[in-house]
Amino acid sequence: MKKIDKIFDKSKSISLDLYLEKVLYDRNVGYYSKNNPFGIKGDYITAPNISNVFCEMIVIWVINFWENLKKPKNINFIELGPGNGDFCFTLLKTLKNFPEIFNSINIKLYEKSEKLIKIQKKRIISKKVSWIKNLHQIKKGPVIFFGNEFLDALPIKQFKKINNNVYERYATLSKDRVNLIFKKAVKKQISKLQNYELLKHNGIIEYPEYGFRELRTICKKIKKLNGGALFIDYGYKIKKNIDTLQSVKNHKFNSVNKNIGNADITALVNFDLYKKYFSYNGLIVEKIINQSRFLQKMGIIQRVETLSNKMSFKDKSSLYLRLKRLIDPSMMGENFKVIFAKNKNCKFSLAFN
Numbered sequence: 001m002k003k004i005d006k007i008f009d010k011s012k013s014i015s016l017d018l019y020l021e022k023v024l025y026d027r028n029v030g031y032y033s034k035n036n037p038f039g040i041k042g043d044y045i046t047a048p049n050i051s052n053v054f055c056e057m058i059v060i061w062v063i064n065f066w067e068n069l070k071k072p073k074n075i076n077f078i079e080l081g082p083g084n085g086d087f088c089f090t091l092l093k094t095l096k097n098f099p100e101i102f103n104s105i106n107i108k109l110y111e112k113s114e115k116l117i118k119i120q121k122k123r124i125i126s127k128k129v130s131w132i133k134n135l136h137q138i139k140k141g142p143v144i145f146f147g148n149e150f151l152d153a154l155p156i157k158q159f160k161k162i163n164n165n166v167y168e169r170y171a172t173l174s175k176d177r178v179n180l181i182f183k184k185a186v187k188k189q190i191s192k193l194q195n196y197e198l199l200k201h202n203g204i205i206e207y208p209e210y211g212f213r214e215l216r217t218i219c220k221k222i223k224k225l226n227g228g229a230l231f232i233d234y235g236y237k238i239k240k241n242i243d244t245l246q247s248v249k250n251h252k253f254n255s256v257n258k259n260i261g262n263a264d265i266t267a268l269v270n271f272d273l274y275k276k277y278f279s280y281n282g283l284i285v286e287k288i289i290n291q292s293r294f295l296q297k298m299g300i301i302q303r304v305e306t307l308s309n310k311m312s313f314k315d316k317s318s319l320y321l322r323l324k325r326l327i328d329p330s331m332m333g334e335n336f337k338v339i340f341a342k343n344k345n346c347k348f349s350l351a352f353n
């Protein structure tokens, strides 16, 4: 707990999103600065860790998008938050079978955690791939952004509305214990919530200020350079005011103020809100669909059938179990959603139509 003091520095309290930023990414204390969270030995498993067939479906979607963009000879593909590099590994392997796009694509990995960059650099050895620290470094297009479980990893702000009063959530440290408390929100924050019509109901309101900051550059790049952004994440579409902050350790839920710096903390993605953000910033989102539908539209079942033809019974069972995990509505199929933001004149809508 000693090191946690440093997060608070001299301030008695810090806003929830700043607190989350520190407990996740601070060089000394941050969860992502110390841990490799992925896989059975880690704290959670993501879709690219579950099966490379998931990754293949995204790659096929990217190839189709590139074709729709008229096969540009130079295209930037940016993976946002590449984790342990599993997706990028399959991306490279699959694209090698499609030399025309392989020769045209520049893959850039946008990663915040130095610890994960080291892990990615060990796994991904290719002249096609480079790492970027800032999305403004992308100067040429078209550009395709992809983030799996990227949005949920970005710190959120929380507010509480009780009748006409709005309060913002802060973290405080007292007697070695972190408490999440509410303080009166400032006008500037309240007007941001009003702009997104988030103050219609009482209850907990979540506002992804960090997420919007990342998307601001992404939207600008897409408008200027052409292309689009595909995000897959767990979250909800219907409007609701609920507290979705959650913490995970060793594949189990953990109390948000326990194991600080040693457990992941995320929030569910409010897809409707992100859709609104995109439209306020000049892009369009036609539909938000669930992961099951996206993967099935991309042909995941046929791909698994083909792969399993030559497999032993044991490998076949494992492959089908992984498929089930990805598409079954009671597993990841329904909770995980897919959103694609593009320029207004773009007609590409593979899997979303």
Ligand SMILES: C[S@@+](CC[C@H](N)C(=O)[O-])C[C@H]1O[C@@H](n2cnc3c(N)ncnc32)[C@H](O)[C@@H]1O
Binding pocket: 032, 046, 047, 048, 049, 080, 081, 082, 083, 084, 086, 110, 111, 112, 113, 116, 147, 148, 149, 150, 153, 154, 214
């Ligand atoms: C939940 S993990 C998902 C990893 C990977 N996409 C996957 O599906 O396995 C979130 C990833 O986003 C990265 N990340 C979070 N915030 C970031 C930011 N602001 N800029 C760049 N990377 C970030 C994390 O370090 C991590 O690699």
